[in-house]
Amino acid sequence: MEKYWNIAIIGSGPAGFYAAGELFRQESWSIKVDMFECLPTPFGLVRGGVAPDHQKIKSVTKIYTRIAENENFRFFGNVEFGRDIQQSDLMERYDAVIYAVGSPADRALGIPGEELSGSHSATEFVAWYNGHPDFAELKFDLSAKQAFVIGMGNVALDVARILAKTPDELAETDIADYALKALAESQLENIWLVGRRGPLQAAFTPSEAREFLELQESDVVLEGGLLELDPESQHLLETEASKDTKKNIEILKQISERDTSTNKKKHVHFLFLASPVEISGKGRVEKISLIRNQLVKQADGSLRPQATENKIVEEAGLIFRSIGYLGKPLPDLPFDKKSGTIPNECGQVKDPENGNTLRMREYVAGWIKRGPSGVIGTNKQDAVETVHRMLETFMVEKMEAGQDVKSQDITALLEKRKVDFISFSDWKLLDTHEIEAGQAEGRPRRKVTSVTEMLAVIRNKS
Numbered sequence: 425m426e427k428y429w430n431i432a433i434i435g436s437g438p439a440g441f442y443a444a445g446e447l448f449r450q451e452s453w454s455i456k457v458d459m460f461e462c463l464p465t466p467f468g469l470v471r472g473g474v475a476p477d478h479q480k481i482k483s484v485t486k487i488y489t490r491i492a493e494n495e496n497f498r499f500f501g502n503v504e505f506g507r508d509i510q511q512s513d514l515m516e517r518y519d520a521v522i523y524a525v526g527s528p529a530d531r532a533l534g535i536p537g538e539e540l541s542g543s544h545s546a547t548e549f550v551a552w553y554n555g556h557p558d559f560a561e562l563k564f565d566l567s568a569k570q571a572f573v574i575g576m577g578n579v580a581l582d583v584a585r586i587l588a589k590t591p592d593e594l595a596e597t598d599i600a601d602y603a604l605k606a607l608a609e610s611q612l613e614n615i616w617l618v619g620r621r622g623p624l625q626a627a628f629t630p631s632e633a634r635e636f637l638e639l640q641e642s643d644v645v646l647e648g649g650l651l652e653l654d655p656e657s658q659h660l661l662e663t664e665a666s667k668d669t670k671k672n673i674e675i676l677k678q679i680s681e682r683d684t685s686t687n688k689k690k691h692v693h694f695l696f697l698a699s700p701v702e703i704s705g706k707g708r709v710e711k712i713s714l715i716r717n718q719l720v721k722q723a724d725g726s727l728r729p730q731a732t733e734n735k736i737v738e739e740a741g742l743i744f745r746s747i748g749y750l751g752k753p754l755p756d757l758p759f760d761k762k763s764g765t766i767p768n769e770c771g772q773v774k775d776p777e778n779g780n781t782l783r784m785r786e787y788v789a790g791w792i793k794r795g796p797s798g799v800i801g802t803n804k805q806d807a808v809e810t811v812h813r814m815l816e817t818f819m820v821e822k823m824e825a826g827q828d829v830k831s832q833d834i835t836a837l838l839e840k841r842k843v844d845f846i847s848f849s850d851w852k853l854l855d856t857h858e859i860e861a862g863q864a865e866g867r868p869r870r871k872v873t874s875v876t877e878m879l880a881v882i883r884n885k886s
């Protein structure tokens with residue numbers, strides 16, 4: 425009988441699916457994959473992070489669905505590593521495990537007042553408007569007039585754009601119903617995007633910035649008037665700036681030259697060279713203090729922001745910090761607190777507390793491997809590297825399929841523990857239900873946002 429290598433993948437985001445796809449591409453290996461996901465729904469941040477008005481990007485899930493249809497693939501949704509299954513359960517049942525759990529936490533600003541009510545992480549807000557069941561109950565005070573989004577990456581721009589869109593613009597998306605309702609009642613007039621560096625160093629991509637020029641009821645303003653770069657930045661723009669940076673500067677120029685006397689209800693302000701230093705208020709956010717920065721040339725020729733004496737204090741009712749996602753430690757695995765990643769060498773887990781010994785049967789892929797950077801496609805090369813490292817290790821160590829497998833199939837264990845796991849065909853029932861409910865209203869889908877309801881839909885239809 426053909427002997428299969430049994431691989432467990434934890435997490436069903438892009439990294440998990442690209443790893444599974446690469447495993448199935450290996451013609452000289454017979455491989456079976458079991459994928460475990462803590463939510464009943466697959467696809468990680470493609471469902472719960474990518475903005476609801478970016479549906480084209482979400483169509484990458486078609487590729488993942490094809491991978492899931494491989495006869496040697498099984499999906500176990502609603503199964504959380506660390507709660508329902510432990511590392512030892514997997515080590516007994518699989519030849520190797522790939523952890524692809526992403527970076528669900530966020531970086532703090534580390535300033536006074538950050539904990540006040542009304543100050544949130546972009547992570548929470550994004551998960552809320554995307555209908556992630558763990559965040560569906562959150563409340564955001566959208567009666568505020570001014571919101572500050574701290575950060576100038578694509579996630580910060582997503583948050584500002586969702587806050588700036590009209591109910592009509594949002595109604596065409598698959599934003600969670602409760603978010604659509606809450607945002608329709610929003611009183612926001614000014615949404616500030618705050619970047620500590622200058623326009624040349626902005627981390628957003630041109631396509632994200634361009635969308636601000638097309639908003640129905642929101643104008644966009646570059647604080648400080650016409651875009652003028654300092655001489656050092658101008659020199660860098662002319663000599664070494666990337667294509668995207670040049671495009672960003674063009675778009676910011678366009679923004680700075682716009683007529684803003686259009687009487688639109690909302691304004692999005694791009695504020696460069698400013699860092700928040702304090703959030704204040706009685707019991708809740710009322711004001712934000714920012715310090716202006718200047719760019720200072722470093723020995724290596726780069727420009728870094730440095731605080732000046734110049735302070736701005738603004739009224740603020742809502743603050744979203746968007747300065748980076750961060751991984752969380754997993755039980756029985758090493759963790760590097762500073763980078764928020766699992767220490768690894770080309771995807772193979774290593775133990776810093778044990779002389780950096782490489783673990784033969786444990787691997788990582790995606791954000792938990794390299795940190796929260798890059799687009800969806802970046803996780804493909806990343807997962808390919810991990811898979812090849814794993815197969816090379818199997819060969820170098822002369823391992824054989826099944827040599828360490830001691831126990832029976834995982835389903836018996838999950839049933840014994842009364843874990844209500846769902847399969848990929850179960851997910852497809854929920855998927856169809858959401859799409860049909862959406863189509864009735866001219867929307868791409870209407871998301872179910874509670875695990876109990878998801879399970880009820882699935883069990884009713886199966």
Ligand SMILES: Cc1cc2nc3c(=O)[nH]c(=O)nc-3n(C[C@H](O)[C@H](O)[C@H](O)COP(=O)(O)OP(=O)(O)OC[C@H]3O[C@@H](n4cnc5c(N)ncnc54)[C@H](O)[C@@H]3O)c2cc1C
Binds near residue numbers: 437478
């Ligand atoms: C707000 C936001 C918007 C983005 N927009 C874009 C975009 O428009 N275009 C683009 O190209 N990229 C975008 N990205 C980047 C892209 O989403 C990431 O590169 C990608 O999702 C990372 O993949 P991953 O598999 O490492 O992690 P994730 O996508 O986070 O997947 C991890 C999965 O693991 C599961 N999991 C976590 N812990 C456990 C556990 N203990 N047990 C079981 N399962 C677990 C999670 O539920 C999740 O499904 C965006 C990112 C964010 C945060």
